[in-house]
Amino acid sequence: MERRDFIKLGGAGMGALLMPVSGMAVSLDQLLDKPMDVAYKKKLADIALNAAKAAGATYADARIGRYLNQFVRTSETRVDNIVNTESAGIGIRVIANGTWGFASTSNMTPDSIAQTAQRAVAVAKANSKFQTSPVKLAPVKGVGDVKWQTPITKNAFEVPIKDKVDLLLSVNDAAMANGANFISSTLFLVNEQKYFASTDGSYIDQDVHRLWAPFTATAVGPDGFKQRTGLGNPVGMGYEYLDGLEKDKIKITGANVGYNNSYDMLEDAAAAGKQLKAKLKAKSVEPGKYDLVLDPAHLMLTIHESVGHPLELDRVLGYEANYAGTSFATLDKWKSGKFQYGSDIVNLFADKTQPYSLGNVAYDDEGVKTKEWDLVKDGILVNYQATRDQVHMIDQNESHGCSYSQSWRDVQFQRMSNVSLKPNPKDISAEDVIKDVEKGIYIAGRGSFSIDQQRYNFQFGGQLFYEIKDGKIVDQIEDVAYQSNTQEFWNSCTQMAGKSDYRVGGSFFDGKGQPSQVSAVSHGCPTTRFNNINVINTARNV
Incomplete structure (x- = not known):
C-alpha cells in the first residue's frame, strides 16, 4: 500500500x-x-x-x-x-x-x-x-x-x-x-x-x-x-x-x-x-481492588480491543497476526456452546447499520447487505465476524457483511464491524449504576492501553478519574489504570444503564493487515459497572 x-x-x-x-x-x-x-x-x-x-x-x-x-x-x-x-x-x-x-x-x-x-x-x-x-x-x-x-x-x-x-x-x-x-x-x-x-x-x-x-x-x-x-x-x-x-x-x-x-x-x-x-492538584490513586464504573467514551475502546478484534474470524483462524496478534477465542470455545465470555447480562453484537456510526453502510465491499448479528448472547460466545470466503469455515452459508478496503487501490478483506454492548432492558440511569458502589472509580475518556498477542491480558488507562464512595462520585484522582483479562473482565460485569444512556464512540484510524490498512469503526454502550477489578498506580507502577 x-x-x-x-x-x-x-x-x-x-x-x-x-x-x-x-x-x-x-x-x-x-x-x-x-x-x-x-x-x-x-x-x-x-x-x-x-x-x-x-x-x-x-x-x-x-x-x-x-x-x-x-x-x-x-x-x-x-x-x-x-x-x-x-x-x-x-x-x-x-x-x-x-x-x-x-x-x-x-x-x-x-x-x-x-x-x-x-x-x-x-x-x-x-x-x-x-x-x-x-x-x-x-x-x-x-x-x-x-x-x-x-x-x-x-x-x-x-x-x-x-x-x-x-x-x-x-x-x-x-x-x-x-x-x-x-x-x-x-x-x-x-x-x-x-x-x-x-x-x-x-x-x-x-x-x-x-x-x-x-x-x-x-x-x-x-x-x-x-x-x-x-x-x-x-x-x-x-x-x-x-x-x-x-x-x-x-x-x-x-x-x-x-x-x-x-x-x-x-x-x-x-x-x-x-x-x-484539578488534575494538577488531584491525589494519586491508591492501588487495589475497585468496582469500576466506565463511561461509554471510555468503554468503547475496551470493547474494541477485547471483543471487536478477538472475534474477527481471520484472527481466530491464525490468518491474521498483525497489530497485537491472533485471538484467545478459538473455534473449540465457540463449538462448545458453553464458553462464558462474560456474565449473563453481557450481550455483545455487531451491526454496520447503526445510525451515526463510522461503519454505517448499506452494503460492504463485497456487495453483501449489512445487518446486525449476535457475537456474545447472555454471556456465551455464539458467533464471529466473517466474510464471503470465511463463513463456510464456521458452518454458515451467509456472509456477515464485514469486508472493507481503505481505498480503490487496496484489496478488500475482513474488517471489524461496529461491535457494541446492548444496554439494560430496564432504562436505568448512570446514577443508578453508581448508587450501589461503596468503593469504586468512575473513568471517562480513552487513554493508553496494552493488550497481549492473544487479545486476553490487558491494561487500560483513561482521561478522567473520579473516586466513588458510598454511591457518590466525589474527588477527582489521577494515575489510574486497570488490569485484567478479557474473560475475567467481562464476567465481572454486574450492571449497566439503559437505552437513554447508550452512546456510540469509535476509532477513526483502526489499523490491521500486512500491508497495513486503516478503517473506521464505532462501538456503542451505556455506562457499565465491573466489580472487583485490579487498579494500579501508573506513577508508582504498582
Whole structure:
C-alpha cells in the first residue's frame, strides 16, 4: 500500500500516532467537484467484469472509488495546516483457478481497465500454484442498481474553511481561558464515493461521510504537566454534529459531557481546561481492588480491543497476526456452546447499520447487505465476524457483511464491524449504576492501553478519574489504570444503564493487515459497572 502522504499529530495525548491523509493535494474547488456519472461508472465496471471473465475468471468484482479528505489543524491562536486531498481509481478482484487475484489502476480509460482486469486474472493463476484448496464463496444474490448515502443534514466539505478555523480557534480559546496552557485542535473529514459491481449482478453506488474533531489540551504545574483529550466521538454524520442542528446532549453526573448525535466542542474544551487544573492538584490513586464504573467514551475502546478484534474470524483462524496478534477465542470455545465470555447480562453484537456510526453502510465491499448479528448472547460466545470466503469455515452459508478496503487501490478483506454492548432492558440511569458502589472509580475518556498477542491480558488507562464512595462520585484522582483479562473482565460485569444512556464512540484510524490498512469503526454502550477489578498506580507502577 502506498504511504506517501502522512501528517504527524504532535502531543502525547495523540499517542504520536501517524494519521494518513492519502491522495494528491487538490484545491477546495476540486474537492467539491461532482462525482462521476453513475451510468459511466457502470459502463467502466462492465468493461472490467467482462475482461476478467474473458481472461478466465469465474468471479469478479470491481470497485470504482473517489476518496476525499480534508484536514484542518490549529494550535493555540494559529492555524498549523489545511490539507485537501483526492484519490480516484478502480480495484478489480477476481477468482481464477480457485484463487484470488487483484490489480488496480488510477488510469480510468477503457483499455487500461481491461488490461488491469487481465492482470488480476494473471495474478490469480500465478497464485493458484500455491493454493491448497479453492476459494469457497457464500452465495450473494445480485441487487441490480442501488444507491445509498450517509444520512447527513449538512455536507461538511461545503462548510467554508473560515467557519471551521473559527470553530477550532474558539475551542482553543475556551480551553486556555479555563486553565489550559497549550492546546491543539483538529478536524478530519472523509468522503468515500464508492461504486461496487460484481458478476453476481450488483451495481451499488454509495456515498459515505465521516467526521472527527479531536483536541488535546495541556496544563503545566509546578510538578509537571497534565493532558486531557476531547470526549467527542468520531461519527458517520455531516457538519450538523458540530453546529448543533441535531441536539441530543447527555450530562454525565460528576464527570463531563457525553454526546450522541451532537457535540458542543466549546463546552467540552472549557470543561477540559477546568479539569486540567484539578488534575494538577488531584491525589494519586491508591492501588487495589475497585468496582469500576466506565463511561461509554471510555468503554468503547475496551470493547474494541477485547471483543471487536478477538472475534474477527481471520484472527481466530491464525490468518491474521498483525497489530497485537491472533485471538484467545478459538473455534473449540465457540463449538462448545458453553464458553462464558462474560456474565449473563453481557450481550455483545455487531451491526454496520447503526445510525451515526463510522461503519454505517448499506452494503460492504463485497456487495453483501449489512445487518446486525449476535457475537456474545447472555454471556456465551455464539458467533464471529466473517466474510464471503470465511463463513463456510464456521458452518454458515451467509456472509456477515464485514469486508472493507481503505481505498480503490487496496484489496478488500475482513474488517471489524461496529461491535457494541446492548444496554439494560430496564432504562436505568448512570446514577443508578453508581448508587450501589461503596468503593469504586468512575473513568471517562480513552487513554493508553496494552493488550497481549492473544487479545486476553490487558491494561487500560483513561482521561478522567473520579473516586466513588458510598454511591457518590466525589474527588477527582489521577494515575489510574486497570488490569485484567478479557474473560475475567467481562464476567465481572454486574450492571449497566439503559437505552437513554447508550452512546456510540469509535476509532477513526483502526489499523490491521500486512500491508497495513486503516478503517473506521464505532462501538456503542451505556455506562457499565465491573466489580472487583485490579487498579494500579501508573506513577508508582504498582
